[in-house]
Amino acid sequence: MKFVRALGAGLLAAASLLPFTAANAADDTIKVGVLHSLSGTMAISETTLKDTVLMMVDDINKHGGLLGKKVEAVVVDPASNWPLFAEKARELLEKEKVAAVFGCWTSVSRKSVLPVFEQLNGLLFYPVQYEGEESSRNVFYTGAAPNQQAIPAVDYLMSKDGGEVKRWVLAGTDYVYPRTTNKILEAYLKSKGVKAEDIMINYTPFGHNDWQTIVADIKKFGAAGKKTAVVSTINGDANVPFYKELANQGIKADQIPVVAFSVGEEELAGIDTKNLVGHLAAWNYFQSVKAPENDAFIAQWKTFIKNPKRVTNDPMEATYIGFKMWTQAVQQAGTTNVDAVRQAMYGQKVKNLTGGTAVMNTNHHLSKPVLIGEIQANGQMQTVWKSKDVIKADAWSPYIPESAKLKADWTYPWVCGNCAEPKFKM
Amino acid sequence: MNAPSLSARLLAADDRRLWLGMAGCAIAFLVVVPMLNLAMPPDSALHMPNYMVTLLGKYLCYATLALAMDLVWGYCGVLSLGHGAFFALGGYAMGMFMMRSIGARGVYGNADLPDFMVFLNWKELPWYWMGFDHFWFAALMALAVPGALAFVFGWLAFRSRITGVYLSIITQAMTYALMLAFFRNEMGFGGNNGLTDFKDILGFPLAEPSTKLGLYMLSALVLGLAFLVARFVVTSKLGRIMMAVRDAESRVRFLGYSPTWVKLFGFTLSAMLAGLAGALYVPQVGIINPSEFSPANSIEIAIWVAVGGRGTLVGAVLGAFAVNGAKTWLTGAAPELWLFLLGALFIAVTLGLPKGLLGLWGQIRRKEKAHA
C-alpha cells in the first residue's frame, strides 16, 4: 500500500515536468527567439537589443507580417549565465521551434550556444563586434570584425589628422576579444615599424573599478616625448570608472587620445562627457550621422521606447541589419526553413543607416562602412573619418599566423568555416 | 566495509517510506523518462523531448551538488560558500579531458594544443595538462583535485577553529580567488571563455541525443549512488557525531572526539561529490568557464538546500529540483518578472517554512495524522 503511494509520488515527480514538454507550435505565426540577458551583469547592454528586436517585429507586423503570417517574438532571459544561455537556446529551438534567434553579446555566451545551434541546425544572428576567428554555418555575424574597427582606427591615429601617433597603449579587459584585437594590432603596428618598447599592453579584470594606478601609468608612458594614444578594448562595465579617472587625472584628448571599440552612445549615456571631448571611438554606426534612414530609425526607436532621451548605437544597427536581411531572405526563399534561408542570405543587401549598403558575405560576416568619431560634450559622436567604401569583414585575421591560412566560405566549392583548402575539387 | 552491517543499517534506517520513495524515483527517472523520450511518438503529449532530458540531466547534477552541500551544512554545520569551486574544478577536469579528445578537429587543426593555446602562441602543453588525454586520469582528478583542495583548506580552517560566518566568508574568498585566477588567460584554462567546443566523450558524439540520454541516466545513477553514500555516512555513528558537532562543537571535544577530523571528513567527501557532479555537468552543458566559481553561484547552492530543507538529504535534492525548475520555467515564462518571483520564493520559504519544503510535507503529514 505504502509502496504504491510512494511509487505514485515518484511518478508524479516525473509527470510534474510534463507541462514543460507540451510543445505549442502554432502554425499561423512565425516565431523568432530573443536570447539577450535581461538580468545580471550583461543586462546593461543587452536589454536594449531585446527592445530593438521587439521594435523590428512590431514594425514588420504593422506592414502585413512575413509570408502572410504574423511574426511572434519569444523573449527569454538567460540572465548573464552562460550555461543558462545554452539551455535557453535549446528551449527556443526545440520547444518553441523558432525560425531564427537574435541574441548573445559576450563571446562566451555565443560559444556556449554554438554547439546547440549546430546540433539542431538553428539560425543565430549575432549583432556585436567581436574577435573574429570563427565562422559557423548556423551563425550570421552582423557586428564588426577586428579589421572593421581596430585596423582603421590605428591607421587614422597614425595619419596626420589623427596626430601621427608613435607610441601605443593597448588597454583591455582580460578576455578573448581584447586579447585577439591587441594581438592583431601588435602584429600590425610592428609591421608599420613601431618598436616593441613603444607598445604597452595592459589587461584588467571584468568590472575593474579602480583605475588610479593604470591611468597614472598611461600618463607616465605618454610623457616620453613621443605622441601617444590609448587603444581601449575595455569591456562596457569598466568604462565608466575608467573615463571618470581619465577626466579627473586631466588626460586631454589632444595630448593622449583614447580610441575605444566597445564604447558608443549607449555607454556614454552613463558618463559625463564634458571632460572627454575629443577622445575617439571606432564603429560602424553613430547616431549623429545624418542620413534619412538613420533619422527614421532614431525616430522610430524613440517612439517605440517612449523616451525621447534614449540613444541608438552600433549593435542596434547590427540587429536592425540582421533582422532586415533575415526577413528579406525568408521572403526570397518563400519559407523559414533554415537551409533555404541560409542560402538566400548570401549576397543579401540592406541599406546601412549611415549610408551605403551592407552585404552579407559567404563567410557569414558583413561588409560595412567604418566610422571614427570624436566624443562630444553632449555624449554624441562626431564623425572625423569615414571609410570611402564598405569594408569586408575577415572571419580569420591575416595578422595571426595560425588563422592567416584559414578561409571561411560556405558556398561551393569551399563549404567550410575554417579550411585551408576547399572541400570539393573543381 | 562489512556488507551485512551496511545493508542492515540502510534498511534499519528509520522509515521505510524513504526507501520506497527512492525506488519510485529511481523507476521514474531511469525507466519512465527514457521510455517517454524514446518510445513515445514525438507528436504525442506524453513525449519527453530531448531538451527536457538534457534539462533533467542538468538538474540531477545540481541535485548531487546540493546533496554534497547538505552533507557539510546540514550535518556538520559548516556553511560553505565555496562549494561552487569544487563543482567547477571537477568540471574543469572533465572539460580538459574532452578538450584533449578534440585532437586535431579544433579550428586551427592543431593536434597537440587546444585552440585557445594555439591562439595565445603557447608552444607546448603546460605540465598540468599532462595525463588528461586519459579518461581514467581525468575522472580521478575530478575527484582528487576538489578533495585535495577541500582537505588542505579544511585542515587549515578547522584546525585553527574557524567557525560560523568566518568560515563561510573565507570559503567565499577561496572561490572568488579561484574565479579571478581562472579568468587569467596566463593560467592556461581558456580564460573567460573557459573550455568549450567539445566534440565527443569516449567516442560518443555529444550532439547525439542518445549520448545525452546516456549522460542523463548516468547522472541519475550517480545521484542515487551519492545519496546512498551520504545516507550511509549520516546514519553511521560518525553521522551522529557530525550532528553533535553541528549542535555543540565544544561539548564534543570533551567527549574525546576531534571535531577537526569529523568536519574534515565531511568537507572532503562533500567536495569530492561536488567534483563528481561537476564532471557530469560539463559534458551535458558543453561549456565550463570561471563564472562557475562566482560567489553568487555558491550562495545559490546553499539556497537550494535551504529551500528544500537542510539536514535531510532528501530536502537538498528536492530543493535543487524546485529552485532550478522554477528558474527554467520563469526565465522563459516571465523574463521580466522572474527575479521578483524567485526572490519572493526565497523570502517566503525562510519566513514560512524554516524547515524548507520537506518541513511543509512533514507538517501536512502530521495534520493528516491528527485528523485520522
Added chain:
Amino acid sequence: MKAFRLLLVLLALLAWAPAHADEFSDAVRALNADNFADKIAAAEALSALGDGRAAVILEALADGRLHAAGDGTIVMEQGGAYRDAITQAAASSADASPITVNNRLRGVLRGAVGRLGLFSPDPELRKRAAESVIASPTPESAAMVRRALETETLPEVKRMLSLALANLDLADADPERRKAAIQALRDSSDPMVRGQLQHMLETESDPEVKAAADKAVGAINSRLVWVSVGANIFQGLSLGSVLLLAAIGLAVTFGVMGVINMAHGEMIMLGAYTAFVVQEVFRATLPPEYVGLYLPVAVPVAFVVTFVIGVGLERTVIRFLYGRPLETMLATWGISLMLQQLVRSIFGASNREVANPAWMTGGIDLIGGFTLTYNRVIIIGFCLAVLLALAALLRWSSFGLHMRAVTQNRPMAAAMGIPTGRIDAATFGLGSGIAGMAGVALSQIGNVSPNLGQGYIVDSFMVVVFGGVGSLWGTLLGALSLGLVNKVLEPYAGAMLGKILVLVVIILFIQKRPRGLFALKGRSVES
C-alpha cells in the same frame, strides 16, 4: 626697453583701428569652414595677425565655445552668456551651432593661443599661454617666448616662461643653449621633461651636452621614485576609503546585528540612484551653476530613503529571523534580487549618468605628473567623517547605548524597558542609511547601474570579517590595510593577480586570527 613696451601698447591700439577690422573679422569668419584643413588654415591665418583679441576667440574655439549663427556671425559663449566674437556686443544663441573641432585643430589652436597669449595684457591668459607653449611646442615659438620673457614682469609667469623656453631650447641648434636648457631643467620633476631629455640621449651628438642630459635624467629619476611611492600610498588610501565606505553599513547590519545582509550592496545601489534622481531634479529646476550643489543635498536624502527602506525590511522580514543568521542570508539574498529587478524596471537596465560636480572634477597636479584627484580626496574625507559620526553615535548617544544593550543582552534590555523592536529597526535602518550615503559617494567614481551593489558586496564582507565582526575600528583598519596591500601589489603583480593575492592574504590571516583583526577576548565569546 621702455620704448619696446610703448611699441607694444601702440600695436594693441592699432589692432582696434578700423583698417584692420575687416581683415580680422574675415579671418574670424573663416574659422567657420566646412572641413578641418580650412579651419586649421584659418586659425593659423588669424593667429598670424598677431591681434590680441584673437587669443580669446581661438581659445573659445578650442573649448567648443565658439558658435556660428545662421547668418554667419560668429558668437562666443562665456559662462552662459553669448557675445559677438568680433564686436563683443551681446548676441543671442538662438540658431547658433558650435563650430566643430578635432584633436589636430585643437593642437594647432593651443599653439596659436600660446604664441598670442604671451603678449596679452591679462596675466591669467599669459600664464595659460606659457602652459600651452610647453604642451605643444613649435619651432617658431622659441623666439616669441624669448621676446615675452624680456617684457614679462610677474615672477610666476616669468618662471613658467623660462621653463617653457628651456623646453624649447633642448631642440636648439647651439649646444651651449642646449646645455643651459638642461641646467635649467635639471631641478624639474616633470616626466615630460625627462621624456625629452631621454629622447635627447638618443639623438644628441655633442658629448658634453649628452653627459649633462644624462646627469639631469638621473636626478629627475631619483626624485620620481619618491613621487611614485607617495602616489602609491595615496591610491592605497583612496581604494581603502572606498572599501571602507562600502563596508561601514555592513559593519552595523552584519557586524553589530549579526544579519548576513546580502542586500547590503543593493542599499548602496539605491543610494547611488537617489543621487541620480536628486541630480536630475536639480538639472530640471535650477540654473546650471547651482546644479553642482546636488551632491551635498543627495547625501542626506539618500540616507533618509535607504533608512526608511531598511526599517521597512527589518519590520517585514528581518525581525522574524533573529538568532537564525543563515536564514537571514537566504532572505536578504531574495530581497537583493527583488531590489535589483525593481530598479531595473524603474530606471532601465543601462547605466545612469551621475556627473562629478565642477568642484569635484579634476585635481591638483603635484610634482612628477602625479595628480591628486579631488573626487578621491573628498571621498577619503567623507568616509572618515561618516565613520567618526557613527562611532560618536554609538558611543555617546542614548540610542547607541540602547543599541549596544539590545545586541549584547536582548532579554535583559527588554526587561529594562528598552523598546528592543524599535531599536532593532532603527539599527538596521542606520546600517542601510549609511550604505545609502556610501552609494552617493561611490556614484562619483563608478557607474550607476542595477548591478552596482554586486560589485561591492563580496569585498564588503571581506573587510568586515577581516577587521573583526562587531568592531568599527577593525573595519577601518581592515579596509585601509587591504586597500594599501592591493595598491602596493598592483604595480608588480598587475590588477588581477594583486586582487587574488589579497584574497589569499585574508584566508591565511584568518588562520592566525580566527576572529579577525580586532577580536573580542574573554570567556563570554567562547561559547
Added chain:
Amino acid sequence: MLDDKFEVQVDEPHGPGVPAAGSILYLDGVSVSFDGFKALNALSLILAPGELRTIVGPNGAGKTTMMDVITGKTRPDEGDVLFDEKVDLTRLDESEIANLGIGRKFQKPTVFEHLSVFENLELALKADRGAFATLMFWLSGEQRDTIDATMARIGLADKSRHLAGALSHGQKQWLEIGMLLMQDQRLLLLDEPVAGMTDSETEATAQLILDLARDGSRSLVVVEHDMEFVRALGAKVTVLHEGSVLAEGTLETIQADSKVIEVYLGR
C-alpha cells in the same frame, strides 16, 4: 590520529613524577587572567587516585575556570597542570585530554538536543574516536547492553528514543552524568551536578556519586554550592576564593574556619 601525543614530558624542575608523585591530578601555581581580571591566582591543588573531593567557593572564585584549565579549554598563563604524575595537560587540547581519561560534566547541562538519549550515550561510549572508525562503527550486543544498563542506572530506561532536548532539566543532568559513566574515565569533574534538581533527585545523585567513588577506580572532583549536598558526600572540601585555595579539610573544620566564614558563609 592523535594517539602519539598523549605522553608528554614536563620540562624541569619537575622531572617526571618528582613533586607530583602519587597524584592523579596536580595543579601548581596556576594563574589565568582575562583582560586583566585574574580568574585563577597561583592555584595549587593535589588530588590522590580514587579520591572524592568537593570544591566550594563564591561566584567568581574560579571554580569553572579551574575545570576549563584541567580539561584544556583554557590555557593557563603560568603554572603546571599534571595528570597521572607526568602528563602535562597544558599542552593538550580538549579531545586529547578527554581521551586520557578525564571526563567533565558542565554546570549548565549540555547534551546533544537533536540526538536521542540512546544516541547521546552511544557517542559517549568508550570506543575508537577516529573518524573512519566511527564511520564503520557497528554497535555490538554487549555494548548495547552497557548502554541499556547505564540508562537504567540514570533512570532514563523508558526514554531511550526520546530526543535529549525534550528532557527535563534534572533528566538532562542525569543524562550527562550517564555520558560520563559511558566514557568510563579515571577522573570525573562534576560542575554543580545537582543544580536545579528536586530534593529526591539530589539525594539520588549524591548516592550515585558515592557509588562511583566507592570502588576507588576513579577520582572525582565535585563543585557545588549546596551545603546539604556537600555534607551528604562527606568528602574532603577545598574552598576557593579569588582564584586560589583559601582552606582545605573536612566540612566541619572548614565551617569553623574564620576566614571562610568571613568570605563565604559571610556573616
